Amino acid sequence: MIKRIWWIVLATILLQSFAAFMVSAGKNSTKVTPVPAKPLPPCQGQKCSQPLTPSKFSSASFKETHSDGESFNYTVKRGDTFSSVCSRAGVESAECFRVAQSLAHSRYRLERLKEGEKLVFYTDKAKIVKMERELSPAKTLIVQRKGGTFAFRIDTAPVFESGKVATGTIHTSFSQAAKENGIPFPVIDRYVDLFGGRIEFSRDLRRGDRFIVLYTEKATQDGRVVGWGDIVAAGLRRGSKLMAVVRYKCGDGKYRFFDEEGRYAEKAFLRYPVKFTRISSIFSSARFHPVLRRRRRHNGVDFAAPVGTPVRSVADGIVRFAGYKGGAGKMVRISHGEIYATEYFHLSRIEPGIRRGVRVKRGQVIGRVGQTGLATGPHLHFGFFKKGVYVDPLKVKLPIVVEGKPFRMPQSTLKKVLDLLDKMMS
Secondary structure, eight states: OHHHHHHHHHHHHTTTTSTTOOEEOOSSSOEEOOOBOOOOOOOSSSOOOOOOOGGGGOSSOEEEEETTEEEEEEEOOTTOOHHHHHHHTTOOHHHHHHHHHHTTTSTTOSSSOOTTOEEEEEEETTEEEEEEEEEETTEEEEEEEETTEEEEEEEEOOEEEEEEEEEEEOSSOHHHHHHHTTOOHHHHHHHHHHHTTTOOTTTSOOTTOEEEEEEEEEEETTSOEEEEEEEEEEEEEETTEEEEEEEEEOTTSOEEEEETTSSBOOBSSOSOSSSSOEEEEOOEEEEEETTTTEEEEEOSEEEEOOTTOEEEOSSSEEEEEEEEOGGGOEEEEEEETTTEEEEEEEEEEEOTTOOTTOEEOTTOEEEEEBOOSSOSSSEEEEEEEETTEEEOTTTSOOOBOOOSSOOOOOHHHHHHHHHHHHHHTO
């Protein structure tokens, strides 16, 4: 009840950010009256079926009688093919072939099914009347008989947004505490990016520090989560100091994040080139090299991560080198204006299109973590230059994002938000 009241007040204060929300009662987390988001294009020229219910795509396999005939509900297992699933459903092989052919020239081909995918067959005397394939919680592929052939369409269910709030106390690490409090990974990553320009999460946080995050969740009417919106407000209390970020609509109509002083909070650079990982080696003037077996300068930070983990450019820039280079293995070097440059070593692959002279954006995936060059295990070596000199990527002061005319968040509005965040963490 208390959280609900705080959401109402915060929604009033940040009315421009919550224009689509009307707050309703919630027990463990704040809920808002669902407001449909813009749906995907509806099916064309045919009547769409009703939005799917959870029972249609159950995790169990079973048959039942239905108005469209007998139905067979199935969850794809490792090694399954569309042909083998058809056989389990009691469908003739010729029928299976015709359904596959109807999708042969679309993006929904059936040659390769993913483990965990859910299919529903509606049959009549071993012939398919209709087949449904869940593409996402809000998107379903419908293949339906039309005389002697089959036609397909995509049905979409309405998506609704609701407000969520989570608070927690750090005991071992922020990521662990956030996961224990049920915060989704994309929201955790966004939180780290927003605060990463001012703190280093692996060494600046202490046991007992508190955090809060308010964000939006997108789900179908029956509660299946589709995704998450941006963070609305977030706080981090280290001892007696409250750090915060608040999303606010500026005079030019754009939403921006502001810190507890009312200044732009979002940095031009991301602090971390990989998401949700750990630091295995820090910037050092005399690190013992595990391959060369001697001490040498370590001009960067190593992030341990599984092979294939996406590597992001930490800022807008121009690729100056992309290829294989000695002990660095597959690497990418990017310049960010005249002052800054970054480099990324030991990649398992460089993304298609990433080559010398190409412009990249902040957060764009440029490669994948690997173990090429002089590396004892899969990791990313991240180097950061300032005016041609290597600096510690975890300590360098990052420039802020400035777009157009500078704008400050009104102090009266900001103070009310900060007071609420502080009380909600108490």
